[in-house]
Amino acid sequence: MTDLILHHYPESPFSEKVRLMLGFKGLAWKSVHVPRIQPKPDVVALTGGYRRTPFMQVGADIYCDTALIADVLEHVQPVPPLYPPHLKGVSRVFAQWADSTLFWTAMTYSIQPRSAATMFPNEAVAQAFMSDRKAMRSNMTQLRPADATSAYRSYLRRIAHMADEHDFLFGAEPCIADFATYHALWYTRHRAPVMADILQATPSLLAPLVGGGTLVQVTAASLDGRLGTASYNAGHRLIVAGLAHMVASDAHGSGVREAGMRAAVDAIRDDALARWRVSDVPNAIASGTRLPPRPR
Ligand SMILES: N[C@@H](CCC(=O)N[C@@H](CS)C(=O)NCC(=O)O)C(=O)O
Numbered sequence: 001m002t003d004l005i006l007h008h009y010p011e012s013p014f015s016e017k018v019r020l021m022l023g024f025k026g027l028a029w030k031s032v033h034v035p036r037i038q039p040k041p042d043v044v045a046l047t048g049g050y051r052r053t054p055f056m057q058v059g060a061d062i063y064c065d066t067a068l069i070a071d072v073l074e075h076v077q078p079v080p081p082l083y084p085p086h087l088k089g090v091s092r093v094f095a096q097w098a099d100s101t102l103f104w105t106a107m108t109y110s111i112q113p114r115s116a117a118t119m120f121p122n123e124a125v126a127q128a129f130m131s132d133r134k135a136m137r138s139n140m141t142q143l144r145p146a147d148a149t150s151a152y153r154s155y156l157r158r159i160a161h162m163a164d165e166h167d168f169l170f171g172a173e174p175c176i177a178d179f180a181t182y183h184a185l186w187y188t189r190h191r192a193p194v195m196a197d198i199l200q201a202t203p204s205l206l207a208p209l210v211g212g213g214t215l216v217q218v219t220a221a222s223l224d225g226r227l228g229t230a231s232y233n234a235g236h237r238l239i240v241a242g243l244a245h246m247v248a249s250d251a252h253g254s255g256v257r258e259a260g261m262r263a264a265v266d267a268i269r270d271d272a273l274a275r276w277r278v279s280d281v282p283n284a285i286a287s288g289t290r291l292p293p294r295p296r
Helices: 013-024 041-047 066-076 085-110 113-119 123-136 145-165 176-191 193-201 203-211 229-240 261-268 271-287
Strands: 004-008 030-033 055-058 061-064 217-219 246-248
Touching: 004 013, 013 066, 013 176, 041 055, 041 061, 055 066, 061 066, 066 085, 085 145, 085 176, 085 193, 113 123, 113 193, 145 193, 145 203, 176 193, 176 203, 193 203, 193 229, 203 229, 217 229, 229 261, 246 261, 246 271, 261 271
Parallel strands: 004 030, 217 246
Antiparallel strands: 004 055, 055 061
């Protein structure tokens, strides 16, 4: 088979959608990193003017837009399917909603001054990115951040209702709807972690992110209640669901000055799991080695 070449960049959420679909189908692929912002002379020369990311190359053919790329992957490797026969219509309609409404809501929520400061290496890079995207969206209706926050919260709740009933949105197996939903949430969690508290109310949505390699840390002061009821409930839900890899002190806020690790370890009520979370996993991360298996 001719090589599949994905032109993408690591931080791109739509690229993450395709990377995940390639993994789901067990397809080998080659990677070309493209610039995040204009100018991209090599890109537009190759695509005939299309500037968005990602696009896929198969021999001399270029496929733009992840909806089309998904169709190509389905053709190249039909099993496991992205469009199971009984979900053919609904999965595409849902994916289209997720790639547009959910995506833009998640972006508007995730990219705000508070997070922008942590997303880019310096102010000049941040400014260049913001102006590039502003120009790109000049003829789109823009959501206000406050509206995006409440809309995102309610979309997350609705998606969580679906994910609470089965492992994936429409049943026991993933379909295109799951991949289209995942990348928006992935962006919030990975690129804007300071905004990821919005995911606290829907812990079931963290499970696929954790399955995809995300590591989750819970602050000790959440587990003993010093950060309030919402953090207490969220922290304990993550522990019970087996979704927390680390418990850490994080005692730099004005209201939390004590690490409180002893109380957090007690709250876990399992010595082996507590050691894994406060010592084994952090050690592995600090030394860049594989995570030790989670004690049963
Ligand atoms: N409908 C397109 C949307 C792609 C898109 O908007 N990608 C973002 C990056 S995740 C983008 O192109 N940003 C501007 C750029 O990378 O130049 C698709 O499904 O591929």
